[in-house]
Amino acid sequence: xxxxxxxxxxxxxxxxxxxxxxxxxxxxxxxxxxxxxxxxxxxxxxxxxxxxxxxxxxxxxxxxxxxxxxxxxxxxxxxxxxxxxxxxxxxxxxxxxxxxxxxxxxxxxxxxxxxxxxxxxxxxxxxxxxxxxxxxxxxxxxxxxxxxxxxxxxxxxxxxxxxxxxxxxxxxxxxxxxxxxxxxxxxxxxxxx
Numbered sequence: 001x002x003x004x005x006x007x008x009x010x011x012x013x014x015x016x017x018x019x020x021x022x023x024x025x026x027x028x029x030x031x032x033x034x035x036x037x038x039x040x041x042x043x044x045x046x047x048x049x050x051x052x053x054x055x056x057x058x059x060x061x062x063x064x065x066x067x068x069x070x071x072x073x074x075x076x077x078x079x080x081x082x083x084x085x086x087x088x089x090x091x092x093x094x095x096x097x098x099x100x101x102x103x104x105x106x107x108x109x110x111x112x113x114x115x116x117x118x119x120x121x122x123x124x125x126x127x128x129x130x131x132x133x134x135x136x137x138x139x140x141x142x143x144x145x146x147x148x149x150x151x152x153x154x155x156x157x158x159x160x161x162x163x164x165x166x167x168x169x170x171x172x173x174x175x176x177x178x179x180x181x182x183x184x185x186x187x188x189x190x191x192x193x
Contacts, residue, residue, distance in 0.1 A: 064117050073110030073120075074193070077103040077186055084179050093175040094166055097153040100182040101126070104150055107189040108133050114193055124154045135192065143188070146181045 084099035109120035111133040123129065126147040130136045152166070
């Protein structure tokens, strides 16, 4: 079975679903057909296709990441932080907090991707991700408190009752501090990469 992620010429990855194909030749033909259908000029990308088919034939995402896949996390985290700052300007503080959680999560996942050469797990507990990334012992008390305080925003920002509760406590000042702490945390993570 073949699974792959297509990022050629795209800002965001295009996920292509698994296909039951037995041979590398069948896989290459299927990939070229899909990419051609969605508008890629395949005549210039034959080497890329060969690499995709050669390196991703088991369908196991844990096999290894390309540089592009490893380098996805920090720019995405920075984009989430920018979004947090932007929505805080229109007083959407809980949404900004959620975006800060997302930015922090992606920053930690950047360390996991770099250190393991595998896709980070699909979990959202920041302290658990820090443990998996091997950075728990490097966190100072302030960073650990930040991660702990940020974690509820992942869940509480999504659901009505919890959202009502958090709206009462997540003020403009708390939001500003959260954005600043997220920015500091991202800088700290970048130094570790």
